[in-house]
Amino acid sequence: MDDFATRLLAWYDDHGRHNLPWQRDATPYHVWLSEIMLQQTQVATVIPYYERFIESFPDIHALAGADTDAVLHHWSGLGYYARARNLHRAAKTLVSDFAGEFPADIDALQALPGIGRSTAGAILSTALGGRAAILDGNVKRVLARFHAVEGWPGKTAVAATLWQLAEQHTPESRVSDYTQAIMDLGATLCTRSKPDCQRCPQAQGCTALRLERQGEFPGKKPKKSIPTRRTHFVIAYTPKGELLLERRPASGIWGGLWCFPEVQDAKSASRYCEETLFADVAAITELPSLRHSFSHYHLEISPLLLTLSRAPTLIRERDELRFWPAKESPQVGLAAPVKRLWQEAAAVLTNSKKGDK
Template sequence: MNAFAERLLAWFDRHGRQDLPWQHPRTPYRVWVSEIMLQQTRVETVVPYFQRFMEQFPDVQSLAAAPQDAVLHQWSGLGYYARARNLHRAAQVVVEEHGGVFPAERAGLEQLPGIGRSTAAAIIAQAHDAPEAILDGNAKRVLARHAAIHGWPGSTAVQRELWAEAEARTPATRCADYTQAIMDLGALLCSRSRPACEACPVHVDCGAAQQGLTGTLPSPRPRRDLPTRTRWAACLRAPEGIALIQREQDGIWGGLYSLPEAETAEALEDWVLVQWPGATPAVVDHGLQHSFSHYRLDLRIRPFDLPAGACGIMEGNRVIWYKPGTSRAVGIPAPIQRYLHDDKDPGNGTNR
């Protein structure tokens, strides 16, 4: 075994994370769900979601048989909802085409929706203790520093270098532990800012440490300024609840239930008054600002009041009348969820 792996494993035995929820029991199903949840998401954020998810969907069969709304409901607030939709589809493929048994090789896993190279490798290494190199955000940071690789790790050229480093260092034995170890090193010691180099087991031959580059590696993502998109939404208030409409599967918040939207205030009001001629617009609009990774959303919300029974006009499984606590289990975007529970405050409200 190479010196890097040996030092890392020795450190892991004393200081590694051995009691994460998906490690006990460490089944392919539980490892898979955890890996999908952990994509672009911190461990501390995932833990409560993982535990609730496992209570409702303890095995791949129960997940495959569940309605999509139930899956998205469990996923609400985690973000990147394509992960949940893909997870659900993949469960159905595993049940229907693989007899409920996960592929035990990387290539087989990569055929499932939502599983790329690194996630497939992580599942193989952790669930089967078989040698596969991973390259998640932690490994990228550790390797970029230790091998002193310049350039943004997201670029194709740098990724190729990093994969080569990852493969060269992955040992043939203790694969599950090594995989966990390099992620733990990245998360616990080799953090983005203020890495604890004095406690690092591979500090002696770390390129970044020797060259004084721990503060500059890995290189940051190229800058890009966020555009702002302004949209209008209706908060239709009926005695039965507030109208939420299911969004298209593609695009932001795909498959979730949210306030009906339009490009302009005029288009929104026209649509509302066609559906509900008795709707009464409120005097004061509400406002909601939310920023995504690639744009800033300025959502202007116009409340309308509806008489009792008006909700019957627009029925169907793509509409719910939301009331906290009593509503059907569907996915709701986090900022909309907050708005619905905080309806009194107009936010950046504008008079008109």
Template structure:
């Protein structure tokens, strides 16, 4: 056992998080799996309520496998990165058909599940089954980058390879579940990105960045690229009942598998042609305020146009108590429409 892992395990006894909703006794691997997928690219505080609703509706792997994909996506709406939800659903069906509903305990089998990478597989198996497997999520990358003053950003394959080697080096053969939770907790609550609490850190005495007072320099920042901007028009068709027209988006691309307004390019010709093709009797009622929705790789400007579409029935839905999964910008517009109507 290394000094880092020894110090972390001592710290975890008093300061580790032990009451998160997916932490239970006995351990529930299904809960751990769902939480680890939700925690990809998302912070714990955001995940908690989504996790509770998800487990309430799909209490086990069999229930998730039997669910309709739309119902799964509806509970995921607002959490982002929707391929995670579709992959959970696909994996549940694989587990039921291939493993009789029992989550596999073999690393290659877990890694083969859709949406599960090296770190997620390691986290699931170490937390659920105490297997001595390393993890390397964002928190762990930050802790190890500072502790060993690793130069370069982990988007580089060489840096990532070095961090994996360090993660493996520090992962103990025993008490792996506690260690895994401890190093994640340390990165989330103490060794934070902007304001690390180095004085209260259990590993600071041997942390190279702390010793050299360079902790804010690590991990090295990735050179920022200017995010491009795109613009679309949302055509919000409403019928006499103030129901709105929604169509399901393809699984690939942004908001994959969710339900959204029809969209088109921002020019009069395309807008008029789209409206005419939808309903020749439709007419524009109003243009709502243009707003920006940001993704990790670009900014999207959305121009919402409300269109009266008389007689529209197929594909029209009430906005209140909608059970379909919709993207955050669509939900935002629906709330606005409800306040107007």
């Protein structure tokens, strides 16, 4: 075991996090789920989602047999929904091809949907007794600083250097503790801004600290300006007190989630109600617009609440287009802005009813 790992493990014994929900019973299923949720998301945000998920889908068989809408509903608000879709697909594969057991093999794990090299390494070393390196965001930061690795880790050559260092430091024994320890160091001391180097067990060997360049590692992604796309959401309200949602195609933005239908402009919104729902529009209320950012563009949403004059007749397949009672948001996967707009529309409708009395 090298000095880096020795110092890290000694620190972990006293200062590491030992009570995270997925550590209490570190099965491959629990570790896998936590790893997927923790990609792009902080521990504090993940914990309640994780607990609700485990309560509804306590094991791989429950997840594999679940309805996609129910899985996406449990992911609503966490973002990056491809993670949830891949999780569901991987669960089905594990049940159909591996009798519900996780293979103790890094290549077989990586062949499953949504499991990359780092996640496979974490499952193998934390829950299956194997030895494999990990390189999540926290580990990249620690290693890039400790060794002063220049460049953005999204670049192949930089990632290769970091992987090589990760492999080099991963010990032969106590691999599970080491894996957790290096993630904890990145999450608690070697944080993105203001790393607490004074309390860090790696301070004596850390190159970034010696050079006083901690803030420069890891290198930043080269900045690209991202475009803004504009859209209108049709929030169609029926005389029966329902709102319309449309299920989005499985691939693409918000794939498989339920969303308000999108149109180009306000005129098209009325036409949509007439042509798709065979219903006239009695009133249109513009709700405040909102902006939602994806990694590659911003979406400027203008929501239009359209009150229909009579019950609509759907001409599209029922599977894709459905009405739900406005007073509570439906228990299916909803994109974050849709969830928010549902509540706003419901509040506007309640207030206008009060005003009518």
